[in-house]
Ligand code: HEC
């Protein structure tokens with residue numbers, strides 16, 4: 001009798017532990033593999049080992065540096081309720097994003113988030129960029145460089161957002177992206193992207209300007 005009770009208690013506690021979110025990354029990796037997320041996403045890098053054919057073979061962006069790119073809270077939420085980020089389908093300039101990304105249950109999303117957050121890149125140095133309403137950053141983003149022609153970003157007045165559609169939306173970057181990743185991505189795009197549909201700004205922007213524009217983007221509501 002006692003034994004049964006403790007077994008039941010033990011089971012209840014282990015269920016609670018999972019529901020509580022202390023899911024371990026290995027469990028998340030298993031879910032990731034079982035749900036066939038690997039069919040559309042790479043979890044190995046860096047980019048320079050990949051070819052154009054490799055990139056076209058996957059329908060979604062690479063996730064091998066997800067832990068450096070995303071904010072954990074955003075990632076867990078998005079996996080449960082994915083909303084389109086790219087107006088155009090990934091790797092396409094003509095086909096509309098249908099917004100039909102697979103959804104995960106709360107438990108699976110938590111576990112996969114734990115797993116994805118372990119995937120990091122050494123090229124991202126922590127604590128360099130602080131999100132800021134930088135006037136100099138805005139100048140780079142909206143005037144000096146054509147960033148706003150390809151990316152949606154929050155607008156002040158009646159329209160909620162403005163900008164171009166060929167790149168991922170940067171609306172909500174404040175909650176979604178790691179500020180230090182934005183800077184690393186601008187400084188060393190070759191680490192992250194095998195095929196670049198975004199122009200490289202290295203050589204056109206000084207390091208200080210890269211920092212300003214990264215801080216500005218990282219502050220987008
Ligand atoms: C049929 C292909 C496909 C499958 C299967 C798939 N994804 Fe995706 N995934 C995509 C595409 C396409 C995007 C880009 C969506 C957008 O920008 O709106 C994406 C975006 C993402 C993102 C955001 C990446 C970024 O850089 O913005 C994450 C995280 C993600 N997927 C995780 C997963 C997980 C976890 C699974 C397994 C349940 C999964 N995906 C299954 C195609 C897929």
Ligand code: HEC
Nearest residue numbers: 061145146147150166167168182193197198199201213217
């Ligand atoms: C010609 C269009 C174009 C211009 C100009 C451009 N981008 Fe991009 N940007 C893209 C595309 C396309 C991607 C997605 C790359 C990919 O996933 O292959 C991207 C990706 C990004 C990302 C990562 C977003 C994510 O969720 O993955 C950031 C941040 C970014 N751009 C910032 C900038 C800044 C800052 C500038 C100006 C200095 C800029 N972009 C100029 C097209 C552009």
